[in-house]
Amino acid sequence: MPSETPTRAPLLPVVNRRLAVLVSGRGSNLQSIIDASARAELDATVAIVISDRAEAHGLSRARAAGIEAMHLRPGDYSGRDDYDRVIAKLLNDRDVGLICLAGFMRRLGAPLLEAFPNRILNIHPSLLPAFPGLDAQRQALEHGVRVSGATVHLVSSELDAGPIVLQAAVPVLDADTVETLSARILVEEHRLYPEAIRIVLEGGWEVRGRLFIPRLDGASTGRLQAGS
Numbered sequence: 001m002p003s004e005t006p007t008r009a010p011l012l013p014v015v016n017r018r019l020a021v022l023v024s025g026r027g028s029n030l031q032s033i034i035d036a037s038a039r040a041e042l043d044a045t046v047a048i049v050i051s052d053r054a055e056a057h058g059l060s061r062a063r064a065a066g067i068e069a070m071h072l073r074p075g076d077y078s079g080r081d082d083y084d085r086v087i088a089k090l091l092n093d094r095d096v097g098l099i100c101l102a103g104f105m106r107r108l109g110a111p112l113l114e115a116f117p118n119r120i121l122n123i124h125p126s127l128l129p130a131f132p133g134l135d136a137q138r139q140a141l142e143h144g145v146r147v148s149g150a151t152v153h154l155v156s157s158e159l160d161a162g163p164i165v166l167q168a169a170v171p172v173l174d175a176d177t178v179e180t181l182s183a184r185i186l187v188e189e190h191r192l193y194p195e196a197i198r199i200v201l202e203g204g205w206e207v208r209g210r211l212f213i214p215r216l217d218g219a220s221t222g223r224l225q226a227g228s
């Protein structure tokens, strides 16, 4: 009998580099993704930006960058699943490989999660699993933590609880207000999100239970990055 060569688990295919970014407001993380891609630090194209709010500044940022920008008013749909199905179709029609939630204030339902399994990222302004949900920076201050930060994770059906791709730690100072802490965390968010997208697009990672297991050849730079 021929001796068996040890086989490696097949690497996940490289994720298609066309991104959709979903926003509800300011869109500064969207801007950091657009800028990283324009500077060729991130080999990806933002194919479409969708917002649930017409007044979201993220939509203007997208238009200014020549990116298709679409407002989908939730009230025009019969429910969350209907809304999410329409988004999934729009993104499939545009051959989107990865969805990035960037301040998108709606929970996603099964139609989107199933259409893009492990292909949806979110950024959250705390070191998850601490302080999920709204007002994470206020929660951190009220809890008296000395360190907070930012997390990029894959989106699952549980709120702010999917596998963690990258985190950055940020000190909490005695004099911090919600505004000053949020601003310090935001600087890290803008660095972290493009880097996490790069890691996910690189492929070769896998998800085991709660864990995002990066590829082992050094393409990923580590899951916790010290804040500057």
Ligand code: GRF
Binding pocket: 023, 025, 026, 027, 028, 029, 030, 102, 103, 104, 123, 124, 125, 186, 189
């Ligand atoms: C960021 O703090 C992000 O972590 C959270 O919502 C905020 C969005 O900010 N999910 P922006 O719209 O990207 O400026």
